[in-house]
Structures are given as C-alpha cells and as structure tokens.
Amino acid sequence: MLENLMFRFAQTGAWSLLAALALLVLTPLFLQRYRASALRWMWIILAVRMLIPAIVPERAPLLLPVPVQVTQAVKDTQTLPEEDSDTSGLLPDEPSPAQNEETGRAPVGFIQKPVKITAAIWMSAACLMFLTETCRYFVWRRRVMRWNRMPSARLCTETESAAAGLGIRKIPDVRENEVVRTPMTIGWLRPVLLIPASFADEEKRAFLRPVILHELTHYRRRDTLLRFVMLIVRCIHWYNPAAWILERQFERSAELACDETVLALDVSRRAYADALMSVVRSAEGRCVIPTTCFASEKRFVRQRFSALFSAAPKQKGRAAVLLLCFALLGTVLVACVPTASAASESSALAAKE
DSSP states (O other): OHHHHHHHHHHHHHHHHHHHHHHHHHHHHHHHHBOHHHHHHHHHHHHHHHHSOOOOOOOOOOOOOOOHHHHHHHHHHHTSOTTTOOOGGGSOOOOOHHHHHHHTOOOHHHHHHHHHHHHHHHHHHHHHHHHHHHHHHHHHHHHHHTTEEOOOHHHHHHHHHHHHHHTOSSOOEEEEESSOSSOEEEOSSSOEEEEEGGGGSTTTGGGHHHHHHHHHHHHHTTHHHHHHHHHHHHHHTTTOHHHHHHHHHHHHHHHHHHHHHHHTTTOOHHHHHHHHHHHHTTOOSSOOTTEEESSOOGGGHHHHHHHHTOOSOOBOOHHHHHHHHHHHHHHHHGGGHHHHHHHHHHHHHHHHO
16 A cells, blocks of 8 residues: 555656756746746646646456357366366466576565565655654744734734735734744744834834735735645655755745735835845745745845846736646546556457457
8 A cells, every 4th residue: 555655656756857847947937928926826736736646547457259169168167077177286386485596586575575665764754754844843933932022003003004905804913023033924824924023123114014015925825834735745755856846946936926916016126125135134044834934045035136126027827827737637647548548448349249
C-alpha cells in the first residue's frame, strides 16, 4: 500500500517538475504581459495537482477466443479417474534459492525489500519535516505573541478604513508588537495582523495605510492558509525540486499580487515604495510558515520595485490559467487511455468469439 502511494506521488511529481520548470522559465515574460494574480493562481493549481496522487489504473484482462478442440479436451480430462488426473508433476515448482543462484535470477523478496525500505524512508522524512516545521512555527508564535499590546486608536481607524476599501466585513485581530520588524499576518485558522510598534512614530505614520492594505489583502485571499498547503506539498515531495520551487514562487507571486491590488486603490506609488524601503532595511530573511510579511526577502525587493513603477497595461491572464488547468488535467487522463484501448480490444475479440 505504501509502496503504491509512493510510486503514484512520484509519477505526479515527474509531471509537476516539468510544469514547474516551464513556468519558472516563463515567469519574467509572463509578468510583462499579465498580472501577478494570474501567476499566483497558476502556482496554486500546480500545488493542488501535486497533492493528488497519479491514477494508475489496472489494465483490463485480455480475452482470447478458445478453440472448440481445447474446450473439449479440458472436459475430457475432468472425466478421467483421480489416479490418472494427477498433474502435480507437470507444474513447475517454485525455484529454490540455490536454483536462483545457479540461474542468476534474483528472488522476489530481494526486489521488494529495497522498495519497502525506500517507501518507509520517504514517509518518515515527510512526517519528520512536517512536525519540525509545525513545532518551529508554534515555538516562534509563542515567543512573539508575548510582546503584543492593544492597538492604538489611529491603528484601529486605519484598519477599519482599509477593510472597508477592500470589502472585508470580518476584520481580523490587530495587535502592535515590539519584537517584529515587519508588518505580518500570522496563523492559518484565525489570522492575526501584527504591526511593529515603531509605526507609532511620526516618521512611519504615513506608511501605515499602504502596509495595512497589503496585509489585509493577504488576509482576504487566505494566503497564510495557502502557505500551509504549500508546506504540505513540500513535505510530501521533499525529494522533488518542484515542491521547493513551488513554495518560493508562490510566496513571491502573492507579494506581487498584493502590491498590484494596493496600487489599484489610488495609493501613491511613491508612498508605497517609501514604505517598502523603510521596512526592508530591517527585514530578517523569509517569514516563518504560515505567515505573510510586508517585506522579507531583500533580494526580491528589486523585482517588486520594478513592478511598482511599471506603467505598461497588463491583462488578467484568465486564458493562461485555464490553459494550465487543461494541461494538468491531461496528465490525469493520459494514464486512462491505455486502459480504454485494452478494454476495446478485449470486447472486440469477445464479440468475434
């Protein structure tokens, strides 16, 4: 059972690796013409495909016509006396280990044992990675949440105004925090918006609205939950580079998509760029899963700035997303084609008989 599941996920990972590499290579060209939200959806669709193990259907048995002479001979042997119908000597016995050594054939157990060991290693590594990341998140969350304090009146007002502009009815909990260095949203079930306490200073008050709009966009799109899904994909396909590419590229496309949404709400590009620059100076690497940060990767900031000041009109990219859906759906249906042909051949031979 476990071996079969491993092979099915390996087949899914092979198709997904080709799709991930192709999408990674085409990403710069894609973002020149289409919005980042379409790219974000494409990575989500690819993640869902990697969570579905490949369908390996069993081939239909091949029905061959039996001549009448053979059928009559079988009936005659069934009517023979018991002492004459002993055919035990006609059936070959199972080869012994000594015979396997003489003939050079590997016993069945010699092939099955490495497969079982490999499957056990695969599942153990997946479970260990998931438990490690989960424990790391809860330890980090407990350490950070101790430094929360109630939000100021200005922060509550800005949050309510930003939520109304995005059409969000249920506003998440907002807290000021003294240890985080970048605004972030943490938690996949009940997200909490954390704003650094330094934003209460007069210098950063002008950056408060763009930052809150950015994080509320993550909240509305359930990006923290989707990052948790990406973690599950990485744990299942830990040996596959596609899972690591998928997680990183989804995080980046989600940030670009949020930037596009905020700029569409009549937010000054200059003010947004200043907010991004002021936060990225104190950023500390990537965010812990499942969280979303306003600015985390310094190497990624250049691409975000390039997208901020790009005046070229971009399309929504729905056709490209649908094309990827049909392409990945084809990888599911392609395995069923041999089964259908085998079944048709069998039915044709049965009809001739």
